[in-house]
Amino acid sequence: MLQNNQRGGQSLAQQVANKIELMIQNQIFKIGEQLPNEFDLAAELNVGRGTIREAIKLLAARNIVRIQRGKGTFVSETPGLTEDPLGLNFIEDKQRLSHDLMAVRMMIEPEICQLAARHATEEEVQEMVSICHEIEELIYQNKNHESKDIELHSLIAKASKNVVVPSLIPIIQTAISLFINLTNRRLKEETIETHREIVEAIKNKDEKLAKEAMERHLGFNKKELKL
Amino acid sequence: MLQNNQRGGQSLAQQVANKIELMIQNQIFKIGEQLPNEFDLAAELNVGRGTIREAIKLLAARNIVRIQRGKGTFVSETPGLTEDPLGLNFIEDKQRLSHDLMAVRMMIEPEICQLAARHATEEEVQEMVSICHEIEELIYQNKNHESKDIELHSLIAKASKNVVVPSLIPIIQTAISLFINLTNRRLKEETIETHREIVEAIKNKDEKLAKEAMERHLGFNKKELKL
Numbered sequence: 001m002l003q004n005n006q007r008g009g010q011s012l013a014q015q016v017a018n019k020i021e022l023m024i025q026n027q028i029f030k031i032g033e034q035l036p037n038e039f040d041l042a043a044e045l046n047v048g049r050g051t052i053r054e055a056i057k058l059l060a061a062r063n064i065v066r067i068q069r070g071k072g073t074f075v076s077e078t079p080g081l082t083e084d085p086l087g088l089n090f091i092e093d094k095q096r097l098s099h100d101l102m103a104v105r106m107m108i109e110p111e112i113c114q115l116a117a118r119h120a121t122e123e124e125v126q127e128m129v130s131i132c133h134e135i136e137e138l139i140y141q142n143k144n145h146e147s148k149d150i151e152l153h154s155l156i157a158k159a160s161k162n163v164v165v166p167s168l169i170p171i172i173q174t175a176i177s178l179f180i181n182l183t184n185r186r187l188k189e190e191t192i193e194t195h196r197e198i199v200e201a202i203k204n205k206d207e208k209l210a211k212e213a214m215e216r217h218l219g220f221n222k223k224e225l226k227l
Numbered sequence: 228m229l230q231n232n233q234r235g236g237q238s239l240a241q242q243v244a245n246k247i248e249l250m251i252q253n254q255i256f257k258i259g260e261q262l263p264n265e266f267d268l269a270a271e272l273n274v275g276r277g278t279i280r281e282a283i284k285l286l287a288a289r290n291i292v293r294i295q296r297g298k299g300t301f302v303s304e305t306p307g308l309t310e311d312p313l314g315l316n317f318i319e320d321k322q323r324l325s326h327d328l329m330a331v332r333m334m335i336e337p338e339i340c341q342l343a344a345r346h347a348t349e350e351e352v353q354e355m356v357s358i359c360h361e362i363e364e365l366i367y368q369n370k371n372h373e374s375k376d377i378e379l380h381s382l383i384a385k386a387s388k389n390v391v392v393p394s395l396i397p398i399i400q401t402a403i404s405l406f407i408n409l410t411n412r413r414l415k416e417e418t419i420e421t422h423r424e425i426v427e428a429i430k431n432k433d434e435k436l437a438k439e440a441m442e443r444h445l446g447f448n449k450k451e452l453k454l
Contacts, residue, residue, distance in 0.1 A: 011284075013284075014288070017288070024317065025317055027319060031317070054284075057238075057281075057284075057285065058284065058285065058288040059288075061241070061244070061285040061286075061288045061289055062289055079314050079317040080309075080311055080313070080314030080316065080317055081312075081313060081314040082307075082309075082312075084307055085307075085308075085309075085313055085314075086308060086312055086394035086395075087305060087307025087308040087394065088394065090251065090258070090306040091390050091391075092254060093390075096390055097390060097391070100389040100390045100391045100392070101391050103338075103389055103391075104335070104391045104395070106338075107334050107335045107338045108331070108334045108335060111330075111333075111334045112334075115330075162327040162330055162331065163318055163320070163323055163324060164313070164318075164324070164327045164330075164331045164398065165327070165331065167313035167314060168313075168331070
């Protein structure tokens with residue numbers, strides 16, 4: 001039911017790639033594990049080594065496996081999740097994309113933040129506090145805080161312990177990048193203050209406040225974008 | 228800012244694939260449009276035709292282009308969006324996946340349904356009404372309504388007119404497939420009744436009721452899964 005539909009007219013390499021993908025889904029090859037070498041895979045799947053090599057490249061293009069030169073081929077740590085899994089980079093109207101991304105963030109991030117307040121470990125909270133400080137430092141020094149901002153929001157998503165939520169991080173990531181660039185990094189005080197509120201609420205396991213703080217944080221961003 | 232990071236040690240074909248991907252993102256080649264033939268692409272990008280052929284295969288694996296035998300290569304209608312963009316098929320624990328997918332659906336679908344009540348066209352509403360009838364028919368005949376169910380929820384997502392939301396449809400799709408299989412298709416009356424409520428509210432442009440009806444619909448499902 002979950003496996004990919006077969007498309008008509010697929011090349012042999014694509015068919016072999018599908019087979020290997022299914023083997024990974026069925027945990028015959030596990031996450032992070034090294035695949036057998038070309039020779040053994042060719043024998044097992046009854047095709048030539050050239051076909052195996054081509055199939056592996058197709059799987060690497062979709063980040064199902066990663067090829068390490070001189071070491072071998074490994075099942076990816078985040079199989080099937082590419083850098084732009086939702087094809088957001090292909091949406092033409094960046095202003096509209098930014099608006100609609102914000103609408104989706106408003107749907108998911110307050111709830112994710114509430115889950116993080118419930119499930120974050122001591123260690124995760126400590127890391128959030130320290131990233132929060134780093135962001136403040138960067139803002140005071142008038143440096144770009146984009147990657148640290150993404151790190152904080154991604155960590156909150158991870159702390160929710162919902163297995164689907166990490167797959168949504170690229171949405172948050174694209175939204176933050178677009179936002180910081182479109183607004184040219186105004187909103188310094190509001191960012192510092194609402195980040196602090198969010199992390200404090202998660203630390204205190206105050207689910208309601210965590211949700212509200214994230215709503216406030218996104219609200220400032222939304223207002224700044226004049227959305 | 229939005230382009231993919233260069234990874235170290237990429238093959239020439241992968242580098243050429245990246246270049247073509249950027250050309251598509253920058254609308255040098257537009258959605259649905261046919262790419263120049265191998266010969267012209269090879270000349271333009273200053274590489275051999277074999278490299279172009281390999282690059283095109285890598286792009287096809289990620290659904291950025293689609294190869295039509297005997298016709299040529301076209302920019303995909305949904306570039307970069309693969310059948311399982313979030314790698315959900317690779318999550319091992321299906322019970323937990325089902326639970327967490329439901330949590331994410333609860334975050335997004337009521338709000339999406341509210342947007343659909345605001346933005347759905349007359350034509351979309353007519354289509355929803357007719358899919359709704361088809362689902363009822365299938366349920367009464369004790370046939371599998373999975374694909375029609377997915378069609379209805381996808382149409383509601385499309386009717387929201389948010390450009391990011393269609394990218395979230397694979398989440399809804401995976402969730403419905405998993406759900407219908409895990410519950411072995413109980414919940415017939417509730418499905419019929421709440422689907423009707425949803426479509427009726429969208430038809431009447433009643434945003435509040437549309438949101439609530441979707442919450443109720445998902446609530447029945449959640450209860451049935453004993454989540």
